[in-house]
Amino acid sequence: MQKLNDHEKMALEKIAVQNRKNVLRLMKAGRMGHIGGALSAIDIITALYFKIMRVDPQNSDWPQRDRFVLSAGHKCLALYATLAEKGFFSHEVLDTYGALGSKLGGHPDMHKVPGVETNTGALGHGLSIAGGMAMGLKMDSLDARVYVMMGDGELAEGSNWEAAAAASHHRLDNLLVFVDRNHLQISGPTVDVMNYEPLDKRWQAFGWGVREIDGHDLKQIVVNATDIPFEKGKPSVILADTVKSKGLSFAEDKVGFHYWKASDEDLAIAERELDEIEEGIK
Amino acid sequence: MDDLRDPRKTLGEALVAAAEKNKNIVAISADSSSGSGLTPFHERFPERHIEFGIMEQGVIGFSAGLATTGKIPFAVAIAPFVTSRPFEMFRNDLGYMRQNVKVVGRCAGLTYSDLGATHQSLDDIAIIRTIPGVTVINPGDPVDIVKAVHAAAAHVGPVYIKLGSPKMPVLMDEDYPFQIGKGVVMQEGNDVTLIGTGTVLSKAVEATRILKEKGFHPRLINMHTIKPLDRELVLKAAAQTGKIVTVEEGYLAGGLGSCVAELIATEQPVPMKMIGIDDQYCDTGPYEELLAQYGLQGEQIADTVEQFLA
Numbered sequence: 349m350q351k352l353n354d355h356e357k358m359a360l361e362k363i364a365v366q367n368r369k370n371v372l373r374l375m376k377a378g379r380m381g382h383i384g385g386a387l388s389a390i391d392i393i394t395a396l397y398f399k400i401m402r403v404d405p406q407n408s409d410w411p412q413r414d415r416f417v418l419s420a421g422h423k424c425l426a427l428y429a430t431l432a433e434k435g436f437f438s439h440e441v442l443d444t445y446g447a448l449g450s451k452l453g454g455h456p457d458m459h460k461v462p463g464v465e466t467n468t469g470a471l472g473h474g475l476s477i478a479g480g481m482a483m484g485l486k487m488d489s490l491d492a493r494v495y496v497m498m499g500d501g502e503l504a505e506g507s508n509w510e511a512a513a514a515a516s517h518h519r520l521d522n523l524l525v526f527v528d529r530n531h532l533q534i535s536g537p538t539v540d541v542m543n544y545e546p547l548d549k550r551w552q553a554f555g556w557g558v559r560e561i562d563g564h565d566l567k568q569i570v571v572n573a574t575d576i577p578f579e580k581g582k583p584s585v586i587l588a589d590t591v592k593s594k595g596l597s598f599a600e601d602k603v604g605f606h607y608w609k610a611s612d613e614d615l616a617i618a619e620r621e622l623d624e625i626e627e628g629i630k
Numbered sequence: 631m632d633d634l635r636d637p638r639k640t641l642g643e644a645l646v647a648a649a650e651k652n653k654n655i656v657a658i659s660a661d662s663s664s665g666s667g668l669t670p671f672h673e674r675f676p677e678r679h680i681e682f683g684i685m686e687q688g689v690i691g692f693s694a695g696l697a698t699t700g701k702i703p704f705a706v707a708i709a710p711f712v713t714s715r716p717f718e719m720f721r722n723d724l725g726y727m728r729q730n731v732k733v734v735g736r737c738a739g740l741t742y743s744d745l746g747a748t749h750q751s752l753d754d755i756a757i758i759r760t761i762p763g764v765t766v767i768n769p770g771d772p773v774d775i776v777k778a779v780h781a782a783a784a785h786v787g788p789v790y791i792k793l794g795s796p797k798m799p800v801l802m803d804e805d806y807p808f809q810i811g812k813g814v815v816m817q818e819g820n821d822v823t824l825i826g827t828g829t830v831l832s833k834a835v836e837a838t839r840i841l842k843e844k845g846f847h848p849r850l851i852n853m854h855t856i857k858p859l860d861r862e863l864v865l866k867a868a869a870q871t872g873k874i875v876t877v878e879e880g881y882l883a884g885g886l887g888s889c890v891a892e893l894i895a896t897e898q899p900v901p902m903k904m905i906g907i908d909d910q911y912c913d914t915g916p917y918e919e920l921l922a923q924y925g926l927q928g929e930q931i932a933d934t935v936e937q938f939l940a
Contacts, residue, residue: 411700458727459728465698466698466727467723467726467727470718470722472687473691473718473719473722475691476688476691476694476695476719477691477694477695478695479688479692479695480691480692480693480694480696480698480703481695481698482695483680483696484695484696484698484699484700484701485699487656487701488700506687507687507688510685510687510688511691511692513685514682517683518680
């Protein structure tokens with residue numbers, strides 16, 4: 349288990365703001381994208397890459413590396429932003445988002461983007477793939493871990509529950525799932541569109557160790573994610589309560605910002621808000 | 631034609647032999663592993679056989695994840711359940727992700743003759759061949775099955791292998807050079823070319839024999855690989871024999887016949903006949919009788935070819 353002191357927390361918060369700025373840079377280039385889920389997940393993704401995971405940007409195929417699977421592939425703006433900040437590719441690549449032939453598409457492509465582990469986009473694929481990775485690492489007695497980011501709306505895909513059962517059955521305790529529970533999906537509140545609550549009991553019933561945290565609290569993220577398995581021999585899941593579009597006050601918790609077509613004025617306001625957040629970190 | 635072998639037993643033995651040579655090979659089953667011929671594998675390599683139960687979407691996804699760590703999964707299950715059911719996983723997790731996974735669909739075609747349309751797999755070749763980068767192999771006899779397993783293990787990339795379940799006659803020489811994407815001329819001829827594949831290759835062989843007895847000179851090709859298609863061999867056959875007949879135990883839409891038609895229509899147009907299952911859900915009944923219902927017995931194929939040539 350790893351605990352962040354206040355100094356470390358502040359440093360990580362600054363990186364999280366910078367990653368949000370990177371997301372805006374992507375938006376500035378592409379003008380449209382899945383902003384809401386990217387900004388609800390970005391604190392977790394930031395903590396994973398800067399405090400939790402064992403990765404080497406200079407050697408992205410290193411066999412002993414930890415893996416990150418973005419099952420909810422539409423949150424890719426957060427992943428691109430973080431990978432650039434971590435040094436997997438230059439920040440200039442962010443400016444190509446949305447252009448013909450860019451490496452950075454609206455969903456991630458492992459063959460184009462260094463550091464991306466899987467081609468996701470269609471929901472309900474990532475957990476099975478991650479389970480296979482975790483299984484393969486165990487077969488080779490490697491101590492690497494596999495981290496997965498899923499959306500709460502995504503959990504309606506039945507394939508996830510096949511994977512959840514198999515991961516538990518095969519005792520994949522090197523697997524940690526984050527459910528980015530921002531409570532919204534494209535057409536409304538997740539509990540109204542298709543209710544899978546209570547998520548804690550569902551995951552427990554599938555044989556997982558479960559914890560619930562504030563998905564924007566970096567201390568909570570790090571202390572829990574570095575404490576797996578939560579239960580011996582079981583895969584672990586963190587139900588992270590988050591706010592869609594977190595960091596942009598005009599967009600927070602608003603269904604309409606699942607996918608954002610940003611104007612110059614919007615982007616200017618967003619930039620000012622992030623500057624204010626950055627100045628407030630102390 | 632007298633040496634009959636069980637295709638699933640043949641698969642299982644070949645997989646053990648391949649796994650002896652390559653420690654990265656793992657076997658994946660979705661329940662009924664013994665029905666998939668995996669018992670010898672399980673006995674020899676228990677730690678390399680992973681059972682998933684009845685979750686074929688999960689099987690494809692987990693196989694993709696295993697492949698990212700260097701494993702070479704052979705996922706073996708009933709054909710429609712590892713092709714049409716998890717098609718999106720096949721397309722995205724294996725095809726788009728270019729993962730080194732081998733999917734074996736067993737009891738394909740009409741071989742679940744008694745179990746009906748849910749279990750008969752007539753569309754697998756049609757749908758899987760649409761996925762860029764996936765190799766599709768339809769072995770014509772037990773020798774082909776063994777060679778296909780070793781070739782798939784050596785090939786880097788996703789492969790689909792289609793198998794039947796009734797015993798198949800040995801048609802090929804044990805030491806013939808099998809190569810993915812290279813059809814085999816089994817009989818030279820110059821007035822028509824029969825291109826057979828998979829479980830009904832033996833019926834095409836019988837048809838060829840009958841036609842020869844009647845004075846025709848048919849060429850016969852074993853097209854064990856549907857994708858990539860052996861374009862050169864097909865175009866040569868079209869140019870040299872002027873007429874082509876395809877024979878397959880699957881839907882005409884999208885199958886071998888379609889592959890060949892797509893090629894020759896644009897590159898070397900010649901008259902063509904496609905023998906297989908037209909747009910329908912098939913009846914149930916004894917396998918050989920079912921084949922006869924759809925014109926896939928040797929004599930019927932010979933009759934069809936004779937009429938085509940008339």
